[in-house]
Amino acid sequence: MIEWVHPGLIFILGALLIPVLKGRWKKVYLLLLPIAALIDLLYMSTSKGVFWSIPLLGYELVFGRVDQLSLVFGYVFTIAAFCMTLYALHVKEDGQHVSAFLYVGSTLGVVFAGDLFTLYLFWEVMAFSSLFLIWYRKTKTSSEAGFRYIMVHIFGGICLLAGIILHVQNTGSIAFDSFNWGMGWGYLPSYFIFLGFLINAAVPPLHAWLADAYPEATVTGAIFLTAFTTKSAIYVLIRGFSGVEILIWLGAIMAVYGVIYAVLENDIRRLLAYSIISQGGYMVAGIGIGTAMAIDGSIAHALCCVLYMALLFMGAGVVLEMTGRSKFTELGSLYKYKYMPLTLLLYMVGAFSISGFPLFSGFVSKTMVVESAALIHQPIVWLLLEGAAVGTFLVAGLKLPYLTWFGIREKDKDKEPFVESKTKAMKEPPKNMFVAMGITAFLCVFIGVYPQALYGILPYSVDYNPYAVSHIIAMSQLLLFTFVAFWLLRGMLRGTPTITLDTDWFYRVWGKKFIWFCEKPLISFADSIDEKVRRIADSFVWFSKNPPIASRIMMLTVSMVFLRPFNPNPLYTRYAHDLEELRKLYPAEVHRLAIGSGVLLVLMFFTLYLIIYLTYGVLWV
Amino acid sequence: MGIKLEQRHLFGILCVCLAASILADVLVKFHGQAEAQAHTAFLWQTIPGFSAIYGFVGCVLIIVVSKSLGHLWLQREEDYYEKH
Numbered sequence: 001m002i003e004w005v006h007p008g009l010i011f012i013l014g015a016l017l018i019p020v021l022k023g024r025w026k027k028v029y030l031l032l033l034p035i036a037a038l039i040d041l042l043y044m045s046t047s048k049g050v051f052w053s054i055p056l057l058g059y060e061l062v063f064g065r066v067d068q069l070s071l072v073f074g075y076v077f078t079i080a081a082f083c084m085t086l087y088a089l090h091v092k093e094d095g096q097h098v099s100a101f102l103y104v105g106s107t108l109g110v111v112f113a114g115d116l117f118t119l120y121l122f123w124e125v126m127a128f129s130s131l132f133l134i135w136y137r138k139t140k141t142s143s144e145a146g147f148r149y150i151m152v153h154i155f156g157g158i159c160l161l162a163g164i165i166l167h168v169q170n171t172g173s174i175a176f177d178s179f180n181w182g183m184g185w186g187y188l189p190s191y192f193i194f195l196g197f198l199i200n201a202a203v204p205p206l207h208a209w210l211a212d213a214y215p216e217a218t219v220t221g222a223i224f225l226t227a228f229t230t231k232s233a234i235y236v237l238i239r240g241f242s243g244v245e246i247l248i249w250l251g252a253i254m255a256v257y258g259v260i261y262a263v264l265e266n267d268i269r270r271l272l273a274y275s276i277i278s279q280g281g282y283m284v285a286g287i288g289i290g291t292a293m294a295i296d297g298s299i300a301h302a303l304c305c306v307l308y309m310a311l312l313f314m315g316a317g318v319v320l321e322m323t324g325r326s327k328f329t330e331l332g333s334l335y336k337y338k339y340m341p342l343t344l345l346l347y348m349v350g351a352f353s354i355s356g357f358p359l360f361s362g363f364v365s366k367t368m369v370v371e372s373a374a375l376i377h378q379p380i381v382w383l384l385l386e387g388a389a390v391g392t393f394l395v396a397g398l399k400l401p402y403l404t405w406f407g408i409r410e411k412d413k414d415k416e417p418f419v420e421s422k423t424k425a426m427k428e429p430p431k432n433m434f435v436a437m438g439i440t441a442f443l444c445v446f447i448g449v450y451p452q453a454l455y456g457i458l459p460y461s462v463d464y465n466p467y468a469v470s471h472i473i474a475m476s477q478l479l480l481f482t483f484v485a486f487w488l489l490r491g492m493l494r495g496t497p498t499i500t501l502d503t504d505w506f507y508r509v510w511g512k513k514f515i516w517f518c519e520k521p522l523i524s525f526a527d528s529i530d531e532k533v534r535r536i537a538d539s540f541v542w543f544s545k546n547p548p549i550a551s552r553i554m555m556l557t558v559s560m561v562f563l564r565p566f567n568p569n570p571l572y573t574r575y576a577h578d579l580e581e582l583r584k585l586y587p588a589e590v591h592r593l594a595i596g597s598g599v600l601l602v603l604m605f606f607t608l609y610l611i612i613y614l615t616y617g618v619l620w621v
Numbered sequence: 622m623g624i625k626l627e628q629r630h631l632f633g634i635l636c637v638c639l640a641a642s643i644l645a646d647v648l649v650k651f652h653g654q655a656e657a658q659a660h661t662a663f664l665w666q667t668i669p670g671f672s673a674i675y676g677f678v679g680c681v682l683i684i685v686v687s688k689s690l691g692h693l694w695l696q697r698e699e700d701y702y703e704k705h
Contacts, residue, residue: 387683478672483635499697509702
């Protein structure tokens, strides 16, 4: 007998009650749901296996595949959902909460899905519920970014569906397990599913949607976005494509790619969005490496990343909320005027975590993935991942806080930074946002200081000691000297009022060109065909008004064409004159025959027909 | 806050940290030769100060390469997508 509910259901059904409650009760309810889900998960962890399986059309749908891998992701998603909900507690619009909870619930649905149909169902719900977190910002750019976001995800969903259908046709089973991988047409289903997963994981060149859409979301919605789509994609990659070698290289490039773009960014949340991509690179590379330690490392990194990324976005969100701005060209010198120093502090906890400072969560997870690259003797991958760590510290730990809090824009040297609403008189964010950041920061430090809490729940047993002296020394050197280089070159990192073109250029520019092509050339072509047909029909109508004269006009026109070479020609001029008169008078009086002549003609015709009919077969065949 | 940290104090602390990290590396590498070798998979990890150099050079490279890519190719004005 099953005593517990699917945790995703708690969120999804729970979301329906949100509009019903009011005031304080609603806030309590919002916070209780993630806690209830977490308790539910803890119950589930006592007995692993396959639950909630429903037969459908000869296949077996599995809603609850409970094992260590899915549980671990379930834990981090619910804990993060709690912190994020706390951060968003002040939001009055019910729709935002409902969307967020549907999003979390469907992510949990994906995590515990044991078969491909269930996976696909929740995958699509995730895409559409997260869309609203972008659209609720209600600006022109956010509605456009939202459209591009959902277009990309619909495309990804179609790839996934195509792969699933082909896979089910080939194997006859809808179980969600490791997919066969190789080269050749026979692996086409795996390629499609792989593509669908890669899009959600934001692997370049299919990553542009993330940097495009996440910075346009609401302040509170963005926090939710950072965790669920990308990390559930990591989960499904682990399930389906562990050890696929191409992932190693995709991951290593991804890690560096995100950093390079982040250096160029002017918007603080877009910089962090590129950091999400960069961090994802570590996880993807680890999945590709495929050893127990690498997979453990990817999972550990995913868990830590959910928390510190949420914290970083929370900090940036506070800046946006309090100042109304998110661009480096518009921010600066917050610290000088004592604006949000504690926010800075909590932000830096997240920054140290993402950079992999010892005593913070990133150090115990990121180094595990990098070490697993060393163990399989891949020097280039190791160097790229280490290089990305340098870059991550540079952008998230140095550039962003420096330019936002300490940098001074030349023209505003002596002015106070503009704060959206002076009546708020806030030098720190609202309490709920602050406490949410505090809890998340605490978790980041807790994992860093006591990694066993994290290692203990990983699927494979961990034989890795992050606090080996050589690791600490290496990381300290890396980070300290990165700081030195940053300080010397900090002038080069000033914000510029620019955007950076990314792979979305292709569909944004060519998409517009395609629409232009449909609207202009294609439609004018269709119109011109319409026009020509109409002209032909018109000419038939013209002809029918007075056929004898019309025929004469036509004959004259043709004769004139033939006579034109012999121009000074009395016949030609006479024809031209006649033609002109006829055209002017058209349709002139139709020449009528007397009725008798018409009847005579008809009689002659029928007589002829009678003769032919009677003699057919006799005189001729 | 009791003690006021002036810029030169901070600079001094930084230098001490930098030196300490290199020194610790040298000490660990030359005192525990055998165990140092066991941990490392790559040749360069045995060089003391490698991570320091990699961090510094890496950071400079990332900044220079990114900025070049931006100026020469990828960066456009903010309303680029509206105009095209």
